[in-house]
Amino acid sequence: MTITHDLSAAMTMEAYHEALRELAHEKRFLEKWSSDPTFRQALTDDMEGTLEARGLRLDTEELNAIVAGGTSAVFDRLQTLAYLKMMWTNRFYHEHCQPADAAWQQWRVRQINRQVLDLGPHHAMQNIHSSLAVELNKGCSVGCWFCALSPDKKSVPLDYHSGGRETFHALITALQNELGAAVDSGFLYWGTEPMDNPDYEQYCVDFHTITGTFPPTTTAVAHKHPERIKNLLDLAAKHGSWLTRFSVLTTSLMDRIHATYTPEELALAECLPLNREADYAYGVAGRYRDYLQAHPEAAVEQRAKLRRAPWYESVKDYLNDDTHAHGSIACVTGFLVNTVDRTISLIAPVTADDAHPLGYITFAQVEFTSADDIPATVADVVARGRRLVLADDDICAIPSWVNTQIDDDALVVTGRIGGKARRAHHGNVEAMDALVNTLRQGTCNRADVIRTVATSSSVDAAWVSDAIDGLWKLGVLIEPVRV
Structure with missing residues (x-):
């Protein structure tokens, strides 16, 4: 051809x-x-x-x-x-989709720096870091056994014709006012199946009307709704959407989808094979993390898939039973909204663990009661969750999985899967060593760290303060969360 x-x-x-x-x-x-x-x-x-x-x-x-x-x-x-x-x-x-506002840009850069150390540079740099995900349902009817977000199986939609339209318009308008062009990165699902909401397509059109961007779609039920899916594909193409994707859970479902749609009808749709036989490595969070803990032998299959990935050679030396190449599937560094629960959260990806089993951290979450108070709720979430600086009473600590070494010029920080950062010490080796040891204790607030290090190392408090702030901006320090 x-x-x-x-x-x-x-x-x-x-x-x-x-x-x-x-x-x-x-x-x-x-x-x-x-x-x-x-x-x-x-x-x-x-x-x-x-x-x-x-x-x-x-x-x-x-x-x-x-x-x-x-x-x-x-x-x-x-x-x-x-x-x-x-x-x-x-x-x-x-x-x-970069935020125009300097404060949002500062917060976003620090979060990505943190993810480089936590999830590895390949993961952090390939992540889209969308500023917004909106769930139009509560729960997901599909119930994938490997789902990293572990939603309830029962799905309740936001009814477009019973207040949903007003809520959605107020929400996207408020977030557009807050984020500027970054709102264009939004999509209308998370731990949900888009097709569970019978008005999903109308919400997509409304999103396009407000922002000028038609959001991408990922659905796992393309085999169930062929006419609706064909209409969605036409609608997405007409409005210039860059992605409509089918999650395909088994080889038999791939066969069914191929039998239902012609190659030409699916030319613009990405079919993502998620069956066990495919090379896709599942995210080690949520249900799949639970599955691996119950079936540790499954990690062998996961590693075999990773070995076939084109980027495997760059990460293989860092992987072990506790460090996974896909420790999170979260792709939002920004707002997560559930329109049924009426919650607005500020989140970012982290490696899934017992404290963050779904692979993301929630910095703040606030409920709204009506469309009218959405702008105030957004402002409240930002005020609570978007930390730009550490307060004097905030605990300052380095994560236990971070390794540190002081060379002739700087403190060298090594995280997971090859993540690295450097902070110059300007010849104050003793003070930098004292700072790291104090931060390792994980019990001192910022004011106490400054006082302790300045006293023990005979350096100015201003130097210690600046060093703490530098490590904070590099994403090295654990972020205090007050949800």
Whole structure:
């Protein structure tokens, strides 16, 4: 096949979509090839019959190269498209969706610095760090066994026609006023199934009306609602959405989806295989973290999947039974809203542990009672949760999993999975050592740390204060939370 569109970084979204349409059959092939060993064996046994049975119009010579472990020009172009998509999403989330407000920018940078140490630089840099997720339901009807967010199985939607519209408009408007362009990074699900809300599509249109951006969608029930899904795909394409994604839980569901939709109908939809046979490594949080604790032998399967990841070589030396490459699937460094519970929270990703089993930390959470008090509630959440500086009575501590070493120039901080940070000591080696030892105790507040180190090391209190603030900005210190 000849690709008729320029695959350059300057490609428009429209041209990108058209290139995907031209590669619809190749895309479908890869969805099965990457997730289903039975399909791979069938190709070896009877390639032409297998392709015909699935309605795939492909060049068998190119497929023979793939089956033999090689590559082909067309599939290289699919990889190029995937790379371009990554470039665009990085540009959108990390450039266009940056908060204009200096305070939000300061908070966001510190949170990402902390995640570099906690979750590793690869995880932190690949994360979209959306500023907003809005749940339009309470709970999720799907109940994936590996779900990192562990929602209740019963799902209750926000009724668009019984106050939901007013609540949603007030919410997105208030958050747009607070976040500026960063609100464009929002999406309308979290621990929820979007299709559980019968008005989901209308909320997406309203989000687009207010912000100018049509939010991405991830659904695990594409096999249940074909006409509704087709309409959603058309709606998303019409409004320029960059992503509609299907979470596909089993090989039989992938077969069902492929039988329900033509390759052309799903050209713009990403089918993400989450079946056990696929290479996807689950996030070690929520239900899957509980599963691993009950079935430690499953970690062998998880590690085997990670070894096939293109970035595995850069992280393999850091992984063990307690440190996972996917310690969180949380992708919001900002607001999480549940419109049914009427809660607005400020959150950010962390490695899942007993204190944060779902892989994110909640800095503040406040309930609103009506659409009218949403702006005040947003302001209250910000006031409570968006820490920019440490107060004198805040406990200052270094996490137990952080390693420290003082070299000739700086304190070198090493976190999980290769995360590192440096803080210059300007020749005050003794004072820096005393500061680290005091912070290791984890019992002193900021004022006490300053007084203790300044007294024991004969340095100015201003130097200690500045060093504490520097480590805080680097994300080294445990953040005091007062929800």
